[in-house]
Amino acid sequence: xxxxxxxxxxxxxxxxxxxxxxxxxxxxxxxxxxxxxxxxxxxxxxxxxxxxxxxxxxxxxxxxxxxxxxxxxxxxxxxxxxxxxxxxxxxxxxxxxxxxxxxxxxxxxxxxxxxxxxxxxxxxxxxxxxxxxxxxxxxxxxxxxxxxxxxxxxxxxxxxxxxxxxxxxxxxxxxxxxxxxxxxxxxxxxxxxxxxxxxxxxxxxxxxxxxxxxxxxxxxxxxxxxxxxxxxxxxxxxxxxxxxxxxxxxxxxxxxxxxxxxxxxxxxxxxxxxxxxxxxxxxxxxxxxxxxxxxxxxxxxxxxxxxxxxxxxxxxxxxxxxxxxxxxxxxxxxxxxxxxxxxxxxxxxxxxxxxxxxxxxxxxxxxxxxxxxxxxxxxxxxxxxxxxxxxxxxxxxxxxxxxxxxxxxxxxxxxxxxxxxxxxxxxxxxxxxxxxxxxxxxxxxxxxxxxxxxxxxxxxxxxxxxxxxxxxxxxxxxxxxxxxxxxxxxxxxxxxxxxxxxxxxxxxxxxxxxxxxxxxxxxxxxxxxxxxxxxxxx
Amino acid sequence: xxxxxxxxxxxxxxxxxxxxxxxxxxxxxxxxxxxxxxxxxxxxxxxxxxxxxxxxxxxxxxxxxxxxxxxxxxxxxxxxxxxxxxxxxxxxxxxxxxxxxxxxxxxxxxxxxxxxxxxxxxxxxxxxxxxxxxxxxxxxxxxxxxxxxxxxxxxxxxxxxxxxxxxxxxxxxxxxxxxxxxxxxxxxxxxxxxxxxxxxxxxxxxxxxxxxxxxxxxxxxxxxxxxxxxxxxxxxxxxxxxxxxxxxxxxxxxxxxxxxxxxxxxxxxxxxxxxxxxxxxxxxxxxxxxxxxxxxxxxxxxxxxxxxxxxxxxxxxxxxxxxxxxxxxxxxxxxxx
Numbered sequence: 001x002x003x004x005x006x007x008x009x010x011x012x013x014x015x016x017x018x019x020x021x022x023x024x025x026x027x028x029x030x031x032x033x034x035x036x037x038x039x040x041x042x043x044x045x046x047x048x049x050x051x052x053x054x055x056x057x058x059x060x061x062x063x064x065x066x067x068x069x070x071x072x073x074x075x076x077x078x079x080x081x082x083x084x085x086x087x088x089x090x091x092x093x094x095x096x097x098x099x100x101x102x103x104x105x106x107x108x109x110x111x112x113x114x115x116x117x118x119x120x121x122x123x124x125x126x127x128x129x130x131x132x133x134x135x136x137x138x139x140x141x142x143x144x145x146x147x148x149x150x151x152x153x154x155x156x157x158x159x160x161x162x163x164x165x166x167x168x169x170x171x172x173x174x175x176x177x178x179x180x181x182x183x184x185x186x187x188x189x190x191x192x193x194x195x196x197x198x199x200x201x202x203x204x205x206x207x208x209x210x211x212x213x214x215x216x217x218x219x220x221x222x223x224x225x226x227x228x229x230x231x232x233x234x235x236x237x238x239x240x241x242x243x244x245x246x247x248x249x250x251x252x253x254x255x256x257x258x259x260x261x262x263x264x265x266x267x268x269x270x271x272x273x274x275x276x277x278x279x280x281x282x283x284x285x286x287x288x289x290x291x292x293x294x295x296x297x298x299x300x301x302x303x304x305x306x307x308x309x310x311x312x313x314x315x316x317x318x319x320x321x322x323x324x325x326x327x328x329x330x331x332x333x334x335x336x337x338x339x340x341x342x343x344x345x346x347x348x349x350x351x352x353x354x355x356x357x358x359x360x361x362x363x364x365x366x367x368x369x370x371x372x373x374x375x376x377x378x379x380x381x382x383x384x385x386x387x388x389x390x391x392x393x394x395x396x397x398x399x400x401x402x403x404x405x406x407x408x409x410x411x412x413x414x415x416x417x418x419x420x421x422x423x424x425x426x427x428x429x430x431x432x433x434x435x436x437x438x439x440x441x442x443x444x445x446x447x448x449x450x451x452x453x454x455x456x457x458x459x460x461x462x463x464x465x466x467x468x469x470x471x472x473x474x475x476x477x478x479x480x481x482x483x484x485x486x487x488x489x490x491x492x493x494x495x496x497x498x499x500x501x502x503x504x505x506x507x508x509x510x511x512x513x514x515x516x517x518x519x520x521x522x523x524x525x526x527x528x529x530x531x532x533x534x535x536x537x538x
Numbered sequence: 539x540x541x542x543x544x545x546x547x548x549x550x551x552x553x554x555x556x557x558x559x560x561x562x563x564x565x566x567x568x569x570x571x572x573x574x575x576x577x578x579x580x581x582x583x584x585x586x587x588x589x590x591x592x593x594x595x596x597x598x599x600x601x602x603x604x605x606x607x608x609x610x611x612x613x614x615x616x617x618x619x620x621x622x623x624x625x626x627x628x629x630x631x632x633x634x635x636x637x638x639x640x641x642x643x644x645x646x647x648x649x650x651x652x653x654x655x656x657x658x659x660x661x662x663x664x665x666x667x668x669x670x671x672x673x674x675x676x677x678x679x680x681x682x683x684x685x686x687x688x689x690x691x692x693x694x695x696x697x698x699x700x701x702x703x704x705x706x707x708x709x710x711x712x713x714x715x716x717x718x719x720x721x722x723x724x725x726x727x728x729x730x731x732x733x734x735x736x737x738x739x740x741x742x743x744x745x746x747x748x749x750x751x752x753x754x755x756x757x758x759x760x761x762x763x764x765x766x767x768x769x770x771x772x773x774x775x776x777x778x779x780x781x782x783x784x785x786x787x788x789x790x791x792x793x794x795x796x797x798x799x800x801x802x803x804x805x806x807x808x809x810x811x812x813x814x815x816x817x818x819x820x821x822x823x824x825x826x827x828x829x830x831x832x833x834x835x836x837x838x839x840x841x842x843x844x845x846x847x848x849x850x851x852x853x854x855x856x857x858x859x860x861x862x863x864x865x866x867x868x869x870x871x872x873x874x875x
Contacts, residue, residue: 177627180590183614184621185641186686195640199631288590 019367026359027367031378033356034417037385037393038256044396045253048246061254068230068258071151071223072216078156079212080205083163086306089299091171093290101303102168108310109161110521112478112495114221115514116158118502119314121145121225122321129320151228157310158222159215163208170204171197176287189290210266217259218386220481225502231255232388232481239392239485249396252389259384318515325508335492338513342477342493345408349415350473354465356416357423364424365431382420390414391485406488414482419475423468430464477520539566539601541690541722542587547596549582556582558746560596562724564690569716569723573733573769574743580726581624583743584692587724588621589614601689620683622693626675628667634678635663641686653681656715673704680712684719691716691723697732709736730770734758742766763871767804772833772844774810778803778870785870788841789862794870802871807833807846809866814853818861822854836860 089095090102108116124130125145144150178200182192220232227233231251238248292299324330364375394414398404434457442452480495487496494513501509540563547560557579564570574580585591587598589605589612597607600619605612620641628637639650654660657677667675676696683691696712697705713736716723727733733740734754742750742757750762761767764775778787780796787803794801812820812834820838827850834845834854843862847854854860 175625175627177623177625178629180588180614181621181623181627181629181682182640183590184588184617184619185682186615186618187641188613188615196629200629202631 019363019371023359023362024367024371027363027371027375030356030360030416030420031375033413034378034382034385034420036397037390037417038381040393040397041249041253041256041389044246044249048250061251064229064231064234064251065254065258067148067228068217068255070148071155071228071230072213072262074148074152075155075159075216076209076213078152079160080163080209082156082160082306083165083208084167084201084205086160086164086303087167087171089303091168092287093292093299094296095292095299095303096296101307104307104311105164105168105303106161108158108314109165110518111158111314112221112480112498112517112521113155113158113215113219114225114480114495114499114502115318115510115517116314117154117222117225118498118507118510118514119317119321120154120157122507123313123317129317146227148228151223151226154226155216155219155222159212160310162211162215163205166204166208167201170201174200174287179287206266206269210262213262213266214259214383217255217262218388220386220388221499231258232386235388235392236481239395245392245396248392252386252392255386256384256389259386260381263380263384315518318511318518321508321511322515325511328508330508335497338492338494338497339516341491342495345411345415345483345487345491345493346473346476348408348412349419349476350469352412353416353419353423353472354427354469357420357427357468358461358465360420361424361427361431364428366436380421382417385418386481387414387418387479388481388485390417391482394482395485406486408488408491411483411486414486415472415476415479418479418482419472422471422475423465426464426468426471427461430461434460474520478517540564540599541566541601542724543599544583544587545597545599547583547586547598548594549579549586549591550594555746557586557593560586560743560747562741562748562751564722564724567720567722568739569713569721569725569737571733571737571740572724572726572743572748573730573740574728575769576728578743579746580728580743581694584621584694584724584726587690588619588692589617590621618686618689620686620688620691622679622683622691622696624695625699626679626696628675628678628682630667632667633663634659634665634667634670637667637678638682638685640682649685653685656684656719657681658711672700673708676700676708677711680715684721689722691721693723693725695726695728697727697729712736734770742769744769759867760869761804761871764802764804764874767869767871772807772846774805774807774843775871776803776805776841780870787868788839789864789868792868792870796870796872799873801873804869804871805843805864806866807844809864809868810843810845811863811865812836812845812847812854812860813863814858815861816859818859820860820862822856822858822860824856825854834860836862838862 086101086105090098090105095101111119122128145154174197178196179192182196183189187195218232219230220236223230224233224236231254235248235251235255238251239245360375360378364372366372367375391414394410395405398406398410404410438456439452442456443449447455477493478495480499483493484496484499487493494517497513498510498517501507502514542562542564544560544562547557548555549557560579560583562570562572562583572580572583582591586593586606587600592611593606597610598605599607600617603612604610605617629640632640634654635650638653639647642649650663651660654663657680659674659677659681662670662674667678670678676699680693680696693712697709700708709732715721725732725736737754739751740754740757741748742762744765750757750766752760757766758770761770764773767773767775776787776789778785778801779799780794780801781798783793783795785792785794785796785801785803789805792803812822820836820843822834823837823842824835826833826835829850831846831848832851832854834847836843836845845862
């Protein structure tokens with residue numbers, strides 16, 4: 001991707017008229033907004049009395065750093081192994097009903113971490129269903145989920161699909177002749193997988209693993225519900241607990257540094273030398289399926305266990321909680337306010353993010369090399385920024401600006417910062433495909449700049465813009481920490497509803513808004529699966 | 539000794555019979571070309587030999603060992619058969635040295651330098667595949683396949699991804715390399731020049747089976763039938779009639795032991811001569827000039843004859859009247875089924 005980008009950029013650099021000044025300025029403003037939270041936190045951190053740094057750092061930070069990093073490492077490793085194994089089973093073997101499994105393996109992605117976690121807690125947590133089933137058998141205490149293994153298990157179940165999706169797409173796109181070449185050179189099946197398949201999948205799988213690692217570092221809902229102390233949880237407590245918020249700022253800065261480090265490390269590890277893509281050569285021969293033979297039953301059992309834990313259990317629990325709540329007369333907890341709030345804030349966020357993404361995408365594709373690289377880099381920063389950190393920075397920034405403090409525009413601004421990459425990516429793809437010669441052709445056919453813009457550029461960009469908007473809208477609905485911290489007092493969304501009930505242990509009350517969120521989350525997953533080729537022949 | 543023996547191989551993909559009744563024997567040290575039009579099943583035959591596909595019927599023997607057949611199956615990694623892929627399939631994550639060393643174990647790594655020297659790539663060992671030209675990638679693929687010293691080397695259209703200029707040079711190089719290393723090889727191709735200039739023997743394949751095997755001279759001069767004749771070069775196929783061991787056709791009479799009745803006579807364009815003649819029965823319709831020779835398409839009695847003349851003949855442009863004579867062999871062939 002980046003190679004192709006560079007080439008396209010270099011080839012076109014001299015042919016392009018400069019990006020209009022207005023567009024460049026707009027892009028710089030957006031990039032400035034993205035850079036605002038980290039820059040503010042750095043300034044604030046530097047201004048802090050060194051003694052206070054010591055205080056913050058000495059107390060619990062080492063423990064927190066260890067907890068956070070260990071959790072991120074274990075979950076990333078676990079999700080990578082699970083995702084790769086599931087992808088291999090679904091794509092490369094004669095696993096019975098593998099098309100169905102291919103879809104089921106991806107579905108746990110529909111659970112926002114806090115929803116999946118409270119569903120699992122309601123089942124296997126203290127006072128959960130499992131506990132009650134086992135009590136007559138003399139089991140008095142289940143293993144504590146508020147531990148590294150417990151938290152890692154829960155998060156792995158909801159994050160492995162990130163690796164699964166890219167690994168499955170990678171396996172489908174892999175030219176089988178590389179593996180065949182390895183076989184004719186005397187290497188067996190396992191050695192071929194280890195020495196050829198795995199290295200060839202590495203760029204995409206490491207991208208998926210990066211998403212998992214960032215997910216864990218950023219996660220606020222799951223670890224808070226599990227009461228597993230990580231940076232996000234500590235930041236939240238420091239913010240809520242003290243009048244002086246310097247500690248929260250320092251911890252935020254540390255978390256941000258970790259996330260940036262992870263992103264940089266992944267980009268380094270990706271390996272720049274190899275080029276994996278071969279254009280249009282040979283035939284599109286699908287690889288031969290591995291016959292599982294007597295391993296088909298263990299493989300089926302393992303697939304079943306994975307889907308049962310990651311998909312059937314949380315989904316079943318949500319329905320169970322809903323039914324139990326209905327039977328016990330628990331209020332549905334579904335006010336029009338929360339639904340409307342979600343819809344309002346998410347659609348505002350989507351529109352604002354796409355509008356902000358447009359100049360950034362134009363600059364990234366058609367700007368000079370320096371400007372383009374900057375746009376690229378800052379958009380990436382959006383991926384690294386934890387929602388909680390952005391929210392805190394905005395809280396601090398606006399604390400003395402009453403009209404902005406805890407207002408809808410502030411929530412929307414936070415969404416723009418957090419979700420900008422999701423909207424830039426499809427727009428950039430469309431602009432890259434839009435050959436500038438098409439515009440030149442329009443001009444030579446006697447059309448003015450404005451007409452060309454309306455009849456050539458806008459139609460090409462409209463669909464990806466809408467796709468980006470839809471993706472942002474649905475992601476924003478699930479967003480928790482920024483919405484929670486920045487919303488006006490009394491303003492409710494589905495996510496905050498779920499959170500308020502679930503964090504108080506009122507799982508039945510959280511069931512209805514949670515189910516609605518899950519249904520909403522199915523839509524972008526379906527679209528995403530189509531793009532990655534998980535749905536075949538459709 | 540036979541290195542490869544394929545007997546009655548058959549392979550179906552769904553309802554399509556890719557290979558059927560395929561027989562081929564390749565002897566120690568020889569290079570055999572498998573020539574056929576695209577879609578005739580030659581790549582499938584190669585993959586059956588390499589062990590990348592399982593045959594539905596028939597058997598494959600490599601040296602003394604049955605590697606595929608009723609009750610026998612040896613996986614590709616245990617066959618000692620090397621394969622050079624059509625698109626070379628160099629591992630994009632490994633440099634040239636690691637690509638060539640891929641099939642070598644520990645103590646034999648030293649062979650890499652030797653092999654790279656053999657294919658004139660010494661000094662490029664640290665390059666990545668995408669940093670090489672097409673010809674260089676091709677040579678790396680050959681060196682990689684030769685490295686484990688396979689009993690048999692298979693080459694699947696190895697020159698088709700090279701441009702025409704380069705192809706001739708690489709072809710010569712590969713032929714010399716195969717001879718120098720004494721490698722037994724099967725070369726799959728749809729290119730007649732390749733099939734005639736590189737191998738010791740040619741197996742011509744049509745519709746899933748081998749229809750004729752012989753030296754390049756044999757199959758060119760005495761093809762089994764008209765289809766084979768056309769596959770190997772431009773061919774005039776004229777109607778003839780056999781009777782009592784003689785065959786009569788438009789340009790004369792030749793000996794031919796065919797059953798009495800209608801048949802075909804093959805006359806290669808270079809077996810004809812055209813001379814300008816205002817009273818000639820033939821007229822030049824079209825000229826394709828190649829420098830060293832030209833191919834004239836001439837109309838005579840409502841039929842078309844192709845005539846190849848060496849050297850430039852600017853006087854024979856379209857419209858010229860010519861006299862056509864037979865100056866080379868005419869080969870009687872059985873009538874088309």
